[in-house]
Amino acid sequence: xxxxxxxxxxxxxxxxxxxxxxxxxxxxxxxxxxxxxxxxxxxxxxxxxxxxxxxxxxxxxxxxxxxxxxxxxxxxxxxxxxxxxxxxxxxxxxxxxxxxxxxxxxxxxxxxxxxxxxxxxxxxxxxxxxxxxxxxxxxxxxxx
Numbered sequence: 001x002x003x004x005x006x007x008x009x010x011x012x013x014x015x016x017x018x019x020x021x022x023x024x025x026x027x028x029x030x031x032x033x034x035x036x037x038x039x040x041x042x043x044x045x046x047x048x049x050x051x052x053x054x055x056x057x058x059x060x061x062x063x064x065x066x067x068x069x070x071x072x073x074x075x076x077x078x079x080x081x082x083x084x085x086x087x088x089x090x091x092x093x094x095x096x097x098x099x100x101x102x103x104x105x106x107x108x109x110x111x112x113x114x115x116x117x118x119x120x121x122x123x124x125x126x127x128x129x130x131x132x133x134x135x136x137x138x139x140x141x142x143x144x
Contacts, residue, residue, distance in 0.1 A: 020056035024090040034061050059097045067096045074135040087121040095133050106137045
């Protein structure tokens with residue numbers, strides 16, 4: 001049986017990114033350690049937390065200091081990470097990790113970041129994140 005043309009199929013990696021964002025956002029919002037939120041999500045997961053989600057979350061945690069420094073250096077004048085909406089801040093962290101420290105193509109990481117911002121954040125967020133992330137990627141060399 002084929003899906004109707006109107007049915008939207010969401011790729012597996014996109015779902016994994018969204019779930020990783022949910023975990024990072026919750027930890028940021030509640031002031032909890034990311035590992036604790038990830039463990040709770042894994043225990044109560046329905047559907048199960050994908051391996052790629054775990055890889056993304058743990059990667060952001062491992063590189064967070066350098067990721068935050070990169071993002072902060074490329075924010076518009078007068079902006080700080082703390083001023084960014086939580087969703088945007090964690091999307092930028094996720095995209096930076098994925099673009100610079102994984103095998104994912106940087107253009108894909110940027111596109112997914114902007115797509116998620118369009119769906120989940122303010123009207124201004126996609127443009128802000130596109131500009132910030134493009135500058136981060138332009139000035140950074142991938143580690144992979």
